[in-house]
Amino acid sequence: MELEFVRYEKRDRIAYVTMHRPEVMNALHPPAGEELARVWDDFAADPELWVGVLTGSGERAFSAGNDLKWTAANATVRWPASGFGGLTSRTDLVKPLIAAVNGVALGGGLELALACDIIVAAEHATLGLTEPRVGLLAAAGGVHRLPRMIPLKIAMGMMLTAKPITAAEGARLGLVNEVVPLGELMPTAERWARTICECSPLSVQATKQCAYDGLGRPLAEAMTARYPAASRLFKSEDLREGPRAFAEKRPPVWKGR
Numbered sequence: 001m002e003l004e005f006v007r008y009e010k011r012d013r014i015a016y017v018t019m020h021r022p023e024v025m026n027a028l029h030p031p032a033g034e035e036l037a038r039v040w041d042d043f044a045a046d047p048e049l050w051v052g053v054l055t056g057s058g059e060r061a062f063s064a065g066n067d068l069k070w071t072a073a074n075a076t077v078r079w080p081a082s083g084f085g086g087l088t089s090r091t092d093l094v095k096p097l098i099a100a101v102n103g104v105a106l107g108g109g110l111e112l113a114l115a116c117d118i119i120v121a122a123e124h125a126t127l128g129l130t131e132p133r134v135g136l137l138a139a140a141g142g143v144h145r146l147p148r149m150i151p152l153k154i155a156m157g158m159m160l161t162a163k164p165i166t167a168a169e170g171a172r173l174g175l176v177n178e179v180v181p182l183g184e185l186m187p188t189a190e191r192w193a194r195t196i197c198e199c200s201p202l203s204v205q206a207t208k209q210c211a212y213d214g215l216g217r218p219l220a221e222a223m224t225a226r227y228p229a230a231s232r233l234f235k236s237e238d239l240r241e242g243p244r245a246f247a248e249k250r251p252p253v254w255k256g257r
Contacts, residue, residue, distance in 0.1 A: 019055070129159050
């Protein structure tokens with residue numbers, strides 16, 4: 001896969017995806033979005049990859065969001081069907097994603113982090129949906145995801161003022177899972193990813209799908225609904241491997257099937 005604006009590595013069941021436009025604080029334009037869409041397609045389809053880690057190049061920015069200078073210079077701006085950064089509309093991705101926020105995550109940059117399941121952030125990182133300051137709307141899921149993740153009044157305050165918050169404030173609000181010094185950011189994201197990889201990948205995928213798809217349902221309906229990832233789990237070899245490994249007092253050997 002030829003990529004100019006994205007770095008994509010696969011190591012030990014983990015996919016590392018790095019937005020690579022440091023000269024514009026990793027702001028994304030449609031060509032970068034198309035590359036990211038191809039990367040996420042590959043990640044979703046590769047059975048050897050169980051967890052993804054998304055970050056940005058350099059020490060200043062995870063992503064400053066939409067590349068407004070590119071947008072201003074081009075009459076037509078089209079994003080992939082899978083959304084901003086090829087990710088924000090990808091609601092059927094059952095593999096877990098970790099955002100390693102290495103600097104500013106503003107506008108679409110925060111929307112990408114919100115589309116991940118876990119957020120770890122460097123101490124100097126800032127997060128905000130700043131679109132109203134430039135006459136735009138956080139339409140790549142931000143206006144919908146943020147109020148589902150933190151208290152409504154706090155979310156509305158952030159969105160209506162377009163003022164960013166610090167990583168520490170994000171952790172206090174429950175938006176960020178862990179805040180660490182910049183030098184510890186990627187090792188921390190890898191620790192989260194490796195811990196997830198100790199679990200059955202099909203169990204993890206079923207857990208993610210059930211949790212998200214059940215959120216908008218009444219509890220009784222959520223508990224009785226059918227979830228494709230759960231159905232795959234219940235028919236899998238891994239379903240038998242877990243109890244067998246426990247009984248034999250050995251680490252399980254997950255096959256993901």
